Every structure is written in C-alpha cells, then in structure tokens.
Amino acid sequence: MDSANLESRIDSPNPAERMAAIAELRHCSPGVAVPLLKRRMCDKEFIIRSLVAGGLGRQNTESAFEALITLIEYENDPNVRAEAANSLAKFGECSLPFLLNLFEQDTHWLVRQSILAAVSAFDHSEILLQLCQWGIADDDIFVQQAALAYLADLSGTSSEEGALAVLLPLATVESADIRAQVARSLGYFEHPEAKAALAELQHDKDHYVIGAALERLLLV
Known part of the structure; x- marks a missing residue:
C-alpha cells in the first residue's frame, strides 16, 4: 500500500477522505498505521477522532496504547x-488500572457503560464488583441499571456474596426501574436468599417488576 498516498489523504481537508484513509490503515503495519493515526488525534471532527481511537485499538503496540491514554486524557x-x-481494553489486563481510574474520574454515562462492558469480559470479579458499586452510586439511572445488570455476571464467582450484598437491599427500594433490574439479576443466582427475594418480587406492587422477576423462569 502506498504510504505516501495514505499520508496525503489522511491530511486531506475533506473529512470523508480522511475517514476513508483511516479505514485503510487497518491493513497497514503498526509502524505505518500508528504514526498516521496519531496525526489525527486532534482532528476537528469528533467522528474522525472516534475512528482514530478505534484504529489504535487494532494496533497491538506500546505506542498505540500510550496514544489512547493521551487521547482519553485530553x-x-x-x-x-x-x-x-473500548480500544484500551483490547490490550488486555494491562489496561485495567487505567480503566478503573477512568471510571472513577469520568462520570459520563456513555463512558461508564463502555467500561462496564469492557471489564465484564475480563476474569476479574473483584474489579467488576467495585465498578458496579460505583455505578450504582451514580446519579444516572442508565448507569445504575447497567451496573445492576453486570452484577449478574458475578454469580458463581468469588465475588458472588459481595454482589448479593449489593443486590438484596435494593430489592425493596422505591424505584420500580431499580427493583425490576434487581429482579433480572437475582434470577442468575442460586443462593437461597436470592431465590427468596426473587419470590417476593414476583408479588411486587408494580406489574413491570413482576414481569422482570418472571423473566428468568421463562428462560429456564
């Protein structure tokens, strides 16, 4: 592939041309792709910066990893x-300290949901439990619900008791949305206390919660 041509296109004043060039970089070696991607880290178009972030995640090099950390910071x-x-998580367990710190510092719902999804793919139940606890304390209902949903992944792990310690008290909160998500997550636990709480939720005052409590039974 003509690297000189790619270099010219990635600096094109036409955003569509820049996007096309970034897409082609996936076929290039890291030695070619990473420096060109880094050139567009401050592009005025957010969609191009997003493509750069995705492109860096496909380059398994220290330089790409460091570029992603810089991109997130600024x-x-x-x-x-x-x-x-999401791209940072593709580098494996070395990304976990950075993702944990980012979750703690960045309160935007989209960022937090992305980190929850990424970390759930790792075999680190303690870290996922910590993120879920932070997420449940968030002011955003979507982050709260996502965190409650990922607690279900802790069933059968060393963090199962910790997950239940978070879920069980929330089975009686005022918010029907929260009770419903708690019901869905409890359905994945075989613990007697989880089953008892789920049985109570099947007789909840809100039909939406009852439906959520019955979902798992219908899938088994």
Whole structure:
C-alpha cells in the first residue's frame, strides 16, 4: 500500500477522505498505521477522532496504547472517550488500572457503560464488583441499571456474596426501574436468599417488576 498516498489523504481537508484513509490503515503495519493515526488525534471532527481511537485499538503496540491514554486524557467528547476506553481494553489486563481510574474520574454515562462492558469480559470479579458499586452510586439511572445488570455476571464467582450484598437491599427500594433490574439479576443466582427475594418480587406492587422477576423462569 502506498504510504505516501495514505499520508496525503489522511491530511486531506475533506473529512470523508480522511475517514476513508483511516479505514485503510487497518491493513497497514503498526509502524505505518500508528504514526498516521496519531496525526489525527486532534482532528476537528469528533467522528474522525472516534475512528482514530478505534484504529489504535487494532494496533497491538506500546505506542498505540500510550496514544489512547493521551487521547482519553485530553478528549472533550464522551463518544470519543468511550471508543478509546473500548480500544484500551483490547490490550488486555494491562489496561485495567487505567480503566478503573477512568471510571472513577469520568462520570459520563456513555463512558461508564463502555467500561462496564469492557471489564465484564475480563476474569476479574473483584474489579467488576467495585465498578458496579460505583455505578450504582451514580446519579444516572442508565448507569445504575447497567451496573445492576453486570452484577449478574458475578454469580458463581468469588465475588458472588459481595454482589448479593449489593443486590438484596435494593430489592425493596422505591424505584420500580431499580427493583425490576434487581429482579433480572437475582434470577442468575442460586443462593437461597436470592431465590427468596426473587419470590417476593414476583408479588411486587408494580406489574413491570413482576414481569422482570418472571423473566428468568421463562428462560429456564
């Protein structure tokens, strides 16, 4: 592939041309792709910066990893930060300290949901439990619900008791949305206390919660 041509296109004043060039970089070696991707980290178009973040995630090099950390640190658009977090997770367990710190510092719902999804793919139940606890304390209902949903992944792990310690008290909160998500997550646990709480939720005052409590039974 003509690297000189790619270099010219990636600096094109036409955003569509820049996007096409970034897409082609997936076929290039890291030695070619990473420096060109880094040139567009401050592009005025957020969609291009997002494509850069995705492109860096396909380059398994220290330089690409460091570029993603820099991008996250200085990026103002949450869509780009979320994409960068997803890409960072592709580098494996070395990304976990950075993702944990980002979740703690960045309260945007899209970024936090992206990190929850990324970390759930790792075999680190303690870290996922910590993120879920932070997420449940979030002011955003979507982050709260996502965190409650990922607690279901802790069934059968060393963090199962910790997950239940979070879920069980929330089975009686005022919010029907929260009770419903708690019911869905409890359905994945075989613990007697989880089954008892789920049985109570099947007689909830809200039909939406009852439906959520019965979902797992219908799938078994």
